[in-house]
Amino acid sequence: MSSPRPHFLVLTFPFQGHIAPALRLARRLLAEAPDALVTFSTTEDAHRRMFPAKPCDGDGAKVATDEHDGRLEFLPFSDGTETGILPNMAFNAYLASFHAEGARTVAEILDALAARGRPVTRVVYTLLLPWAADVARDRGVPSALYWIQPVAVFIIYFHYFHGHGTIVAEHRHDPSFVVEFPGLEPLTIGDLPNFLTDAVDPSNIFHNVFNTSRDLMETLDKEGPKATVLVNTCQELERHALAAVGAIDVLPVGPVLPSGNVSGIFKQDDAEYMEWLDAKPENSVVYVAFGSLATMAREQVDELLLGLEESGRPYLCVIRKDIKVALADAEAEMLHERLKNGMVVEWCDQVQVLSHVAVGCFLTHCGWNSVLESVACGVPMVCVPGMSDQRMNAQLVVRDWRVGVRAQVDKGGVLRAAEVRRCIDEVMDNSEAAAEVRQMAGKWKQIVEEATGKGGSSDRNLMAFVDDGARSA
Numbered sequence: 027m028s029s030p031r032p033h034f035l036v037l038t039f040p041f042q043g044h045i046a047p048a049l050r051l052a053r054r055l056l057a058e059a060p061d062a063l064v065t066f067s068t069t070e071d072a073h074r075r076m077f078p079a080k081p082c083d084g085d086g087a088k089v090a091t092d093e094h095d096g097r098l099e100f101l102p103f104s105d106g107t108e109t110g111i112l113p114n115m116a117f118n119a120y121l122a123s124f125h126a127e128g129a130r131t132v133a134e135i136l137d138a139l140a141a142r143g144r145p146v147t148r149v150v151y152t153l154l155l156p157w158a159a160d161v162a163r164d165r166g167v168p169s170a171l172y173w174i175q176p177v178a179v180f181i182i183y184f185h186y187f188h189g190h191g192t193i194v195a196e197h198r199h200d201p202s203f204v205v206e207f208p209g210l211e212p213l214t215i216g217d218l219p220n221f222l223t224d225a226v227d228p229s230n231i232f233h234n235v236f237n238t239s240r241d242l243m244e245t246l247d248k249e250g251p252k253a254t255v256l257v258n259t260c261q262e263l264e265r266h267a268l269a270a271v272g273a274i275d276v277l278p279v280g281p282v283l284p285s286g287n288v289s290g291i292f293k294q295d296d297a298e299y300m301e302w303l304d305a306k307p308e309n310s311v312v313y314v315a316f317g318s319l320a321t322m323a324r325e326q327v328d329e330l331l332l333g334l335e336e337s338g339r340p341y342l343c344v345i346r347k348d349i350k351v352a353l354a355d356a357e358a359e360m361l362h363e364r365l366k367n368g369m370v371v372e373w374c375d376q377v378q379v380l381s382h383v384a385v386g387c388f389l390t391h392c393g394w395n396s397v398l399e400s401v402a403c404g405v406p407m408v409c410v411p412g413m414s415d416q417r418m419n420a421q422l423v424v425r426d427w428r429v430g431v432r433a434q435v436d437k438g439g440v441l442r443a444a445e446v447r448r449c450i451d452e453v454m455d456n457s458e459a460a461a462e463v464r465q466m467a468g469k470w471k472q473i474v475e476e477a478t479g480k481g482g483s484s485d486r487n488l489m490a491f492v493d494d495g496a497r498s499a
């Protein structure tokens with residue numbers, strides 16, 4: 027009996043920072059396995075945004091693409107809402123509905139694909155949908171978690187729900203209390219994901235993220251020795267953490283770098299900013315962006331722009347439309363008039379920007395995708411971490427890889443202009459320390475390039491995963 031073609035169903039939460047690395051992984055799978063099929067699935071609303079102009083063909087909302095010889099298809103699942111997830115939406119309620127309707131409709135997708143003679147041989151799911159593994163198990167399909175944060179953060183979550191939770195919960199109001207996790211340098215409570223310190227509280231707006239994280243770790247327990255975790259990192263970036271993961275099959279397959287604005291959530295500015303960059307000297311520009319979710323109050327925008335202006339260096343700063351809208355209209359319009367050395371855009375192709383020779387530093391909120399993109403492009407960072415994994419990510423950047431500095435915010439959480447200037451100088455001026463950071467950034471860029479290149483550690487791991495998929499198919 028001939029075995030069916032390897033067919034990966036890649037499922038993702040509808041955030042830019044999740045869709046993008048998931049889609050890039052999907053493309054890598056297709057590149058590694060020339061006979062494989064991928065069905066990529068996120069929520070209906072996100073799906074519509076990704077394909078505003080594509081007519082849906084017969085099979086419900088399915089979108090077939092010409093890419094990879096038609097081996098990549100898009101088929102959405104439902105989150106039970108009309109609108110999809112909106113900013114300021116009650117996140118706990120959204121996650122509950124996402125779980126219930128998601129699990130039901132992903133099961134339908136698995137059945138429909140099997141009925142079409144293209145049974146799924148492996149489900150790959152990102153964070154926040156642990157139920158995907160249950161749905162897959164019910165149908166006898168093996169699954170793999172795609173962890174889109176560092177292994178270090180995986181270890182924190184894993185051990186939190188396997189014994190460390192009590193001590194963390196006990197000290198969660200003391201940001202300087204030190205906790206030790208296997209394979210990681212000592213961390214403080216303040217370095218841990220806020221979902222484990224604040225969201226443990228049932229009244230917290232992210233309490234269901236806490237519950238979902240717990241479910242995710244329980245899911246891995248249920249999978250037992252079969253549990254596979256792909257991680258968007260590479261062996262070289264997180265050697266100690268990887269050595270400490272123990273029995274679970276953790277495969278670093280990254281960095282898989284998202285390309286372009288795949289989620290369709292943001293309207294990209296015209297590429298004028300690329301011409302603007304072309305006119306700037308090598309390593310002279312400060313690039314500033316805080317990812318797809320972080321918000322900024324008026325005061326923060328003012329301090330940031332003031333600090334950038336005072337640094338005297340050219341800068342390219344992303345201020346998303348939703349942030350501008352939240353500022354008073356007149357003020358937002360005046361934004362551009364205040365800029366002497368810089369340019370503000372609402373959204374750019376970040377990988378393209380970071381790859382530009384003119385960019386000499388990235389002032390970042392330390393979302394994991396942004397960090398990986400900066401490392402892969404050899405750009406030193408000024409870290410301004412906020413929520414989730416960002417504080418741990420900043421530790422990796424500053425302490426482990428020494429490719430950046432950490433900015434301090436004031437008591438009210440505001441990053442002041444003087445601190446912006448100080449940090450930028452620290453990685454861009456002529457000092458020995460700055461030269462060292464730049465040198466380390468160059469070194470890591472090369473290491474990451476080798477890891478993801480042909481025969482590199484991540485490339486080999488991905489191949490092993492694909493072969494394993496073929497065997498179980």
Ligand code: UDP
Pocket residue numbers: 050054280281282283402474475476478479
């Ligand atoms: N690269 C990466 N992660 C990936 C794929 C590629 O960092 O998942 C890097 C890789 O090191 C290479 C460059 O991006 O130097 C171009 O990759 P590739 O040849 O695979 O081209 P693409 O995937 O963009 O078609």
Ligand code: UDP
Pocket residue numbers: 041042043044046284286287315316317318319320344372373374375376377392393394395396397399
């Ligand atoms: N990004 C982009 N253009 C922008 C700002 C961000 O393409 O103007 C991309 C960035 O390259 C990254 C993603 O948005 O891939 C943000 O993901 P990250 O994990 O850094 O942060 P999150 O948005 O999840 O907080």
